[in-house]
Amino acid sequence: MTENYFNYFTEIEDHFQRARGTGLFLLSPLDWALIEAWKSAGIPLEAVLRGIDQAFDKWRSRPPRARLQMVNSLAYCAQAIAAEVQATVDGGPAKPASAAAPFSLVDVRAYVARNAAALRKAGLEELAAALEALPVDTLCSDLEQLEQRLTALEEKMIARLRADASDEALFEARRTLDRELKPYRGKMSTEQLAMLEKQFLERKLLENKSLPRLSLFYLHP
Numbered sequence: 486m487t488e489n490y491f492n493y494f495t496e497i498e499d500h501f502q503r504a505r506g507t508g509l510f511l512l513s514p515l516d517w518a519l520i521e522a523w524k525s526a527g528i529p530l531e532a533v534l535r536g537i538d539q540a541f542d543k544w545r546s547r548p549p550r551a552r553l554q555m556v557n558s559l560a561y562c563a564q565a566i567a568a569e570v571q572a573t574v575d576g577g578p579a580k581p582a583s584a585a586a587p588f589s590l591v592d593v594r595a596y597v598a599r600n601a602a603a604l605r606k607a608g609l610e611e612l613a614a615a616l617e618a619l620p621v622d623t624l625c626s627d628l629e630q631l632e633q634r635l636t637a638l639e640e641k642m643i644a645r646l647r648a649d650a651s652d653e654a655l656f657e658a659r660r661t662l663d664r665e666l667k668p669y670r671g672k673m674s675t676e677q678l679a680m681l682e683k684q685f686l687e688r689k690l691l692e693n694k695s696l697p698r699l700s701l702f703y704l705h706p
Contacts, residue, residue: 493524493702500534501559504541515665516559518685524702526680528566532573536566560669563677590625596704597621600697604642607694612642616699632701639699646690658689 497520498512512520523533540562556562597616604613616638624631647655662685670678697703 493530494520496530497523497533497537497559501537501562504537505556513558513665514688515662515681515685518662518681518688519559519563521684521688522677522680523566525684528570529573532569533566536569537562539569540565558665558669560666560673563669563673567674567677590622592704593621593625593631593701596701600699603695603697607696609642609645609696612638612645628701635699635701642696642699643687643690646694646696647686650690650693654690654693655686658686661689662686 494517501512501516520533537559541556543565544556544561597619601613601616604610604616616635619631619634621631624634659682662682666678666681673681691698
């Protein structure tokens with residue numbers, strides 16, 4: 486990965502809450518799926534944060550009668566974030582230097598052990614063993630390689646869950662996504678919608694089995 490934004494999720498959550506002016510506001514499953522989609526697409530953290538600011542600036546510039554309904558989802562900011570990404574590609578603000586990973590070798594060891602135990606509890610013994618076999622002490626000196634190994638195992642885990650899921654479970658997840666996404670479909674491209682659907686369904690599959698994500702982006706010491 487080109488940027489070690491291991492605090493990607495919490496930075497976006499905190500920034501959205503501050504922009505909205507309500508610190509106790511909780512992100513929805515749709516919001517988390519959006520953040521996952523942006524992370525997977527390699528969208529820089531700074532572009533997301535600037536897009537959130539731009540979206541709220543535009544919302545606040547409206548007449549009071551047009552602001553009766555509060556912004557209740559990150560999906561409202563999707564267009565502004567896409568515009569910020571394009572501005573960066575076209576020579577906009579430079580990307581900031583990579584941030585240091587906010588965790589130690591002890592944090593990583595505990596994280597891997599905790600996730601391996603969750604996999605084993607769910608009956609995924611082979612994946613649990615593969616996770617425990619990772620040379621964490623060595624790979625911690627190369628976080629990019631460690632992240633690649635963890636992501637590969639995560640993809641195997643999700644593929645297994647998808648294959649085992651019933652048609653009814655997948656249908657219900659898609660129906661939930663359609664309901665939550667309906668107000669925002671006009672703000673996203675077909676590609677964005679496809680990626681969001683993928684992330685949302687993956688999150689639901691994991692939640693149904695009480696399984697964690699394995700990526701370092703989910704390590705919160």
